Amino acid sequence: MEQLGKRSGPAARLDAILRHLNPRAAPALVSLIFTLDNNILTTEQRQFYEDNGYLLIRKLVSDEDIERFRKEFVRICKKEVRVPGAMIMKNEALRSQYGQTESVVNKVQDFQENEELFRYCTLPQILKYVECFTGPNIMAMHTMLINKLPDSDKQTFLHPMHQDLHYFPFRPADRIVCSWTAMQRADENNGCLVVLPGTHTLPLRPHGYPEWEGKTNKLFHGILDYNEKSPKVHLVMEKGDTVFFHPLLIHGSGINKTSGFRKSISCHFASSDGHYIDVKNTTQADLEKEVQEIAHKKYDMPDLDLKVRLRYMCFLTIQVSLLCSASLIRQFCCLMSQLEPGRIKGAEL
Known part of the structure; x- marks a missing residue:
C-alpha cells in the first residue's frame, strides 16, 4: 500500500511531465536572435550581445601574432612588401617629414592578398567566436589594419559615428559580425572605439559626410541625424583584446591625442548563405554613386554596382564575396585577366 504523499513510478513520471507542461513550473525560454546555439558563448555572453550588440573578449589574440602583424605593417609602409588590391591610406602632408614609414600610413584596407596579415582572419580562436554569430559557412571581407596617427585637435582621423551595414550590399545583417x-592599449586618449549599446536593433540610418571643421576622409561617412548626447561607451582595450559587434551597432572612434600610434586589426565576417541586395532607392544609393564616380575617375569604369563579386578564399564553402572599393576595382580587373574562374592564387585554406 502506498504511503501518504508518495506516488508510484508511473504516477511520479506523469506528475513530472505535467509540471513541465505547466508554464508556471519553469521560467519561459528566451529566444536569442543575434547569436546561434553554440558551446562557446555562455548564456550571459549571449544575452549581453543580444542586449548591447557587442561582446568584448579579453586577450584573445597572442602577443606573438600581434607582433607579426605589426612587423608586416611596417614592411608595407616601407614598400618592402606590396599588397595587390590593397588601399594604402596616407597622410601625404607628413611624407616629406617622415618618408615611407608608419608615421605616414593611417590604414591598410583589403589586405586579403597579404598572407601574413590574412592570418588574422584564419586564427582558430577568432573563427570559433565568429561561428557563433554567422554559422559554419563563413565569408571574410572588408579587412583593415588601422594605424591611428597622432592628431591633436585636427580631427583628421576621427571616424564619425556610423553603422557598418551602410557599406555592405548583402544581408541578413544578423549573420554579419x-x-x-x-x-596595443586603446583608450580615450588615443582614440578607442566608441559604441552606442543597443543600437543594433535600430534600422539602417541615412549616412553622409559630417558637417564639421577640418578635413574629412573620403568614404568616411557618418549618421546624418546623429545625436551627440546619445549615451555612449568607450571600449578601453588592452593588446590582444577583441570585440565582436553587429553591423547595425552605431560606433566610431575618437582622435589620437597622444604622440604615439594606436593600431588595430579587423575583419568582417558573414554567412555565405546570405544574399545580395540592390541598393538603388535605399539609404545606400548615394554610396554606390560615390563609388561609381571614384571608379570612373580613377579607372575609367562608368558602369559599376556597389558589389563586385569574386570567388575567393573561404573556410568551408571555398567562396567569399568582396565588397567593391576603389582598390578592389583594380584588383578585379587584374585578377579576371590572370586567374581561372573561381580561384585566386594563395587565397584558399
Whole structure:
C-alpha cells in the first residue's frame, strides 16, 4: 500500500511531465536572435550581445601574432612588401617629414592578398567566436589594419559615428559580425572605439559626410541625424583584446591625442548563405554613386554596382564575396585577366 504523499513510478513520471507542461513550473525560454546555439558563448555572453550588440573578449589574440602583424605593417609602409588590391591610406602632408614609414600610413584596407596579415582572419580562436554569430559557412571581407596617427585637435582621423551595414550590399545583417582586435592599449586618449549599446536593433540610418571643421576622409561617412548626447561607451582595450559587434551597432572612434600610434586589426565576417541586395532607392544609393564616380575617375569604369563579386578564399564553402572599393576595382580587373574562374592564387585554406 502506498504511503501518504508518495506516488508510484508511473504516477511520479506523469506528475513530472505535467509540471513541465505547466508554464508556471519553469521560467519561459528566451529566444536569442543575434547569436546561434553554440558551446562557446555562455548564456550571459549571449544575452549581453543580444542586449548591447557587442561582446568584448579579453586577450584573445597572442602577443606573438600581434607582433607579426605589426612587423608586416611596417614592411608595407616601407614598400618592402606590396599588397595587390590593397588601399594604402596616407597622410601625404607628413611624407616629406617622415618618408615611407608608419608615421605616414593611417590604414591598410583589403589586405586579403597579404598572407601574413590574412592570418588574422584564419586564427582558430577568432573563427570559433565568429561561428557563433554567422554559422559554419563563413565569408571574410572588408579587412583593415588601422594605424591611428597622432592628431591633436585636427580631427583628421576621427571616424564619425556610423553603422557598418551602410557599406555592405548583402544581408541578413544578423549573420554579419566584425572582429576588431586592439594591437596595443586603446583608450580615450588615443582614440578607442566608441559604441552606442543597443543600437543594433535600430534600422539602417541615412549616412553622409559630417558637417564639421577640418578635413574629412573620403568614404568616411557618418549618421546624418546623429545625436551627440546619445549615451555612449568607450571600449578601453588592452593588446590582444577583441570585440565582436553587429553591423547595425552605431560606433566610431575618437582622435589620437597622444604622440604615439594606436593600431588595430579587423575583419568582417558573414554567412555565405546570405544574399545580395540592390541598393538603388535605399539609404545606400548615394554610396554606390560615390563609388561609381571614384571608379570612373580613377579607372575609367562608368558602369559599376556597389558589389563586385569574386570567388575567393573561404573556410568551408571555398567562396567569399568582396565588397567593391576603389582598390578592389583594380584588383578585379587584374585578377579576371590572370586567374581561372573561381580561384585566386594563395587565397584558399
